[in-house]
Amino acid sequence: MTTKEQLAGIRERYVAALSDSDPDAARTVIQDAISDGATTPQIYLSILTPAQVKIGELWHRGNINSAQEHLATAITMQMLDMQRQAAKPRSPRGLRALVTPVEGEMHFIGARMFADLLIMDGWDVDFFWMATPTKDLVQYLQGRRVDLIGLSTTMPEYLPNATEIAYEIQQLDPPRPKILLGGTAVRDLTEPDQYGADAIVTNVAEAADQARQLVGYSETLPTLQQQLATIGHNVRTARTRNKLTQKQLAQASGLDRTYISLVEHGKQNLTIAAILKIAEALKTPIKDLLEPTST
Ligand code: B12
Incomplete structure (x- = not known):
């Protein structure tokens, strides 16, 4: 951890290196910051972000x-690569996020920072640095399990594109990804539902925590009761999605209808053989019946 005063000094040196279009000096500044114990959020939020804003002002x-400004951005991208390599990600959490700027948006450094912080937090991240057309994005999400989508909007004029994607995602079959909005265009907004989103993140330092909460991730093991309730919920969801009655599922799995009913109510301590039969009858991977869903 580095003090505020130290960070201010490092930031000044970094801005000077960017203004001089000097990538080597910029690298030395960031390497010094790492050796002084600066954390990734500190480097991202207290050095690189304000330095980019300062470059914009200059x-x-x-x-x-413009050429110097473009080189400054390219240098900051190199610093992000360096920091990501230096940082040690925690063990995988089994969560996947997709992070992208919204259609039309060319600013992607903020999105990349969020993607990196998730990777360091143990997420698998699909990061699209180029904004993808909304319809292609939705198609992509239909074929891939994604727990969370982080949409980045800098220019207020592209906010309607963020809203459009969010509403399209809401139409996906459950469990749909949770939708998180971030970026300067949303930093003063407080009502995510107005934009079809589940949350708006204004402080990226807290974004990974917020993302985990949003998808219902918990570090602690569930109690037996909670696990049975999760299985019950998932069986019912998969059964209705397959347009089956409890009786039809009972027949297809070779189990009793009352047994299925108890399972769906989380009241049956079911055997592994029974879970296998139900999963097979529902044509659903067994994993999808065991894990809490994000909707
Ligand atoms: C670099 C830059 C560019 C580069 C972008 C390079 C790139 N690949 O990203 C280029 C040259 C392409 C560019 C283009 C333009 N730019 Co420009 N650009 C900037 C500049 C100087 C820095 C942006 C930056 O990197 N910031 C640093 C990042 C890290 O900050 P951030 O994006 O806010 O992200 C933080 C948080 O918001 C958050 N976050 C961001 N996204 C997300 C997403 C999620 C899910 C979460 C949780 C968090 C999160 O995390 C970050 C943490 O710190 C800013 C100046 C400024 N004041 O910001 C202008 C600025 C953003 N640009 C601006 C403009 C006007 C333009 C152009 C229209 C210029 C033009 N006339 O062509 C075009 C727009 C093109 C387009 N369609 O988008 C204006 C925007 C004004 C506005 N609010 O509408 C600014 C503010 C400059 C200014 N003062 O006029 N730009």
């Missing part, structure tokens, strides 16, 4: 030109 005032 460009706006005509102190640097």
Whole structure:
């Protein structure tokens, strides 16, 4: 952990390196910060983000030109790569996120930072640095299990595109991914439902925690009662999705109808053989019956 004063000093040195278009100096600054014990969120939020904003101001005032601004962004991208390699991700959590800028949006560094923080938190992340057309994104999500989608919007004019994707995702078969909005265009917004989302994240340092909560991830093992309730919920969801009655599922799995009813109510301590039969009858991977779903 590095103090506020130390971070301010490092940030100044980093901005100077960017303004001088000097990638080697920028790398030295960040390496020094890492050796001084700066954490990844500190490097991302207290050094790289404000430095990028500062570069924007310098460009706006005509102190640097577009080429210098572009090189500054390219250098910051290299710093993100360096930091991701240096950081030690925790063990996998079995969660997958898709992180992307919304259609039309060319700013992707914020999205990339969020993607990195999730990777370091043990998530598998599909990161699209180029905004993908909404319809292709939705098609992609239909063929892949994704627990969470993080949408990044910088320019307020692209907020309707974020809302459009969110509403399209809501139409997907359950369990649909949870939808998280982030980026400067949403930082003052407080009502995610108005945009079809499940949450708006304004502080990316807390984003990984919030993402885990949103998908219902828990570090502690469930009690037997909770596990049976989860199985019951999943069996009922899969049965209705397959348009089967309890009686039809009972016949297909060779079990009793009352047994199925007890399972769905979380009241049956069922055997592994019974779970296998039910999974087979529902044509559902057994894993999908055991794990809590995110909807
Ligand atoms: C670099 C840059 C560019 C680069 C982008 C490079 C890239 N690949 O990302 C290029 C040159 C392409 C560019 C283009 C344009 N830009 Co520009 N750009 C910038 C600049 C200087 C820095 C942006 C940046 O990297 N910020 C650092 C990142 C890390 O911050 P961030 O995006 O806010 O992300 C943080 C949080 O918001 C959060 N977050 C972000 N996304 C998400 C998502 C989730 C899910 C979560 C949880 C969190 C999260 O995490 C980050 C943590 O710190 C800013 C200046 C500024 N004040 O920001 C202008 C700025 C954003 N650009 C601006 C403009 C106007 C443009 C152009 C229209 C310019 C033009 N006339 O062509 C185009 C827009 C093109 C488009 N369709 O998008 C304006 C936007 C004004 C506005 N609010 O509408 C700004 C503010 C400059 C200004 N003062 O005028 N730009």
